[in-house]
Amino acid sequence: MGLAMPMAFLEQAGYRPFTLELPVEGWDAGRVRHARFAGISVPMHTALRLGVRAAERIRRENPRCHICFYGIYALLNAEYLLEHVADTVIGGEYEEPLLRLVQSMHQGKEDAIQGVGRRGEIPVPYLRRLSFPVPVRSTLPALRHYARLESSEAKLLAGYVEATRGCKHLCLHCPIPPVYHGRFFAVPQEVVLEDIRRLAEAGARHITFGDPDFLNGPTHSLRIVRTMRERFPHLTFDFTAKVEHLLKYRSLLREFAGLGCIFIVSAVESLSDTVLANLEKGHTRTDVYEALRVVRGAGIVLRPSLLAFTPWTTLDDYIEMLGFVESEGLTECIDPIQYAVRLLIPPGSA
Helix, strand or coil, X not given: CCCHHHHHHHHHCCCCCCCCCCCCCCCCHHHHHHCCEEEEECXXXXXXXXXXXXXXXXXXXXXXXXXXXXXHHHHHCHXXXXXXXXXXXXXXXXXXXXXXXXXXXXXXXXXXXXXXXXXXXXXXXXXXXXXXXXXXXXXXXXXXXXXXXXXXXXXXEEEEECCEEECCCCCXXXXXXXXXXXXEEECCHHHHHHHHHHHXXXXXXXXXXXXXXXXXXXXXXXXXXXXXXXXXXXXXXXXXXXXXXXXXXXXXXXXXXXXXXXXXXEEEECCCHXXXXXXXXXXXXXXXXXXXXXXXXCCCEEEEEECCECCCCCHHHHHHHHHHHHHCCCXXXXXXXXXXXXXXXXXXXX
């Protein structure tokens, strides 16, 4: 989505950019050498690490190219990026400032643009509601090059969409609050459904809703999956939601299951009430067990994400977590990397 939505804004304005999906595509040295502008999407820490390496290579191969980092981690790491590899950074609802930056460069101007951070400035997030076009994926690799859903039958092609952006919660360790400050924005229903239609035509059998929390706007989300089920009854889906929301909206879970939801990812993080309180997660150890019960009761698999190591985690906490995973039959529901995740504190997050 970090490429598909900016592509839509740029194409709508008459530009024809090319994309490089670095984790799955090879480096295109010819195109990079002639580029005047390079936008690097950094929604997560891993993307930031890859993006910095890419920017360093762009600098070597094309020193005159303007390098812009955009996304949550661009704003949080603005000082480092602007000092070392970036000309500009954009955070929040970045597509509109990104388009204006490209237009300004195209016109040979260097105007100050709201939401665009430069060296010597204190960047601020752009948090205006956008008019979203349908994401453009025509220049991206085919779905077969991305992660698939492993089912009992086969490995199924999967697509990724977003129904909302930002988050209304303020968990202390999360990178979203220092950018969105408790705000979230809904993507119009028909934009999301058209994106899903195109993914289904491309072969997707499963849809991941990548919203930070799909239940920030439960009515909006429910309307989308109800219509999705009517139009594309063969599609299954998954989403991410807080433990707190799974309990608050437990009455909706059976309907989600009936509409094709097969699993939910939830940031359980820890069973230690001390750790959970320090992170201000909004749930307790008891809530975790209750959420597991109600999600399973609705016929949906719960896939917990974990924060295995924090300054407050004890050896006993870690051993207890392993016992919880085994006793609750969650071994196949948790990716192995979760057992090694350490607390990362992005600037401004706590």
